């Protein structure tokens with residue numbers, strides 16, 4: 001069971017190797033519920049690996065990982081995941097994606113899905129394979145959010161969105177997390193976005209956790225989040 005006080009994500013000595021390459025190295029994490037977590041770090045730092053482990057797409061080489069109090073992948077209805085390449089079914093229309101989401105997810109929020117599709121000006125009859133990269137991202141985000149998951153994992157969600165769509169998406173995300181008391185973890189290279197919406201920060205570099213904690217506890221010296229992140233990344237280069 002996941003009690004309200006228990007971290008939604010708990011990692012101890014978490015290590016993931018791909019052959020000889022170490023993607024995550026002896027990581028410890030405890031992410032509290034109700035946060036919007038910014039997962040930042042340079043290319044190849046291990047961010048996608050951590051998100052893939054969290055949703056059970058891949059398994060640790062060693063160490064322990066608990067997600068919503070269970071093994072990763074054990075709570076799929078409660079976890080929404082949008083991978084970096086925003087996977088959608090090319091042959092299905094936007095409306096068919098929503099119908100499939102409704103059939104597969106007991107907590108499906110049809111009104112939220114329809115509102116997001118209308119806001120993003122997506123044609124319900126358009127096939128996903130014919131959408132632009134940003135439109136596909138909008139569709140994938142809509143499907144993940146309409147599940148009303150307890151934990152929403154987003155791998156560079158805003159990268160393909162235009163500035164207005166990005167602003168609206170970040171706004172929605174804050175509302176969504178506040179309304180449901182859920183938790184979102186988003187990996188991003190856009191430090192301004194992270195600064196704007198995230199209240200918890202994880203900095204990964206070289207597969208190790210360099211900083212993790214609530215932003216208000218980390219920024220006690222008047223520094224900006226961007227400065228904090230950059231100083232850690234420069235120190236671990």
Ligand SMILES: Nc1ncnc2c1ncn2[C@@H]1O[C@H](COP(=O)(O)OP(=O)(O)OP(=O)(O)O)[C@@H](O)[C@H]1O
Pocket residue numbers: 018021022023041042043044045046047048049050
């Ligand atoms: N399937 C895989 N097979 C082999 N190596 C992999 C695989 N996936 C990731 N890696 C390696 O693991 C390390 C971490 O990769 P990961 O994709 O987690 O980084 P990232 O922080 O998400 O990077 P980016 O910001 O570029 O998306 C990299 O060195 C990468 O080459």
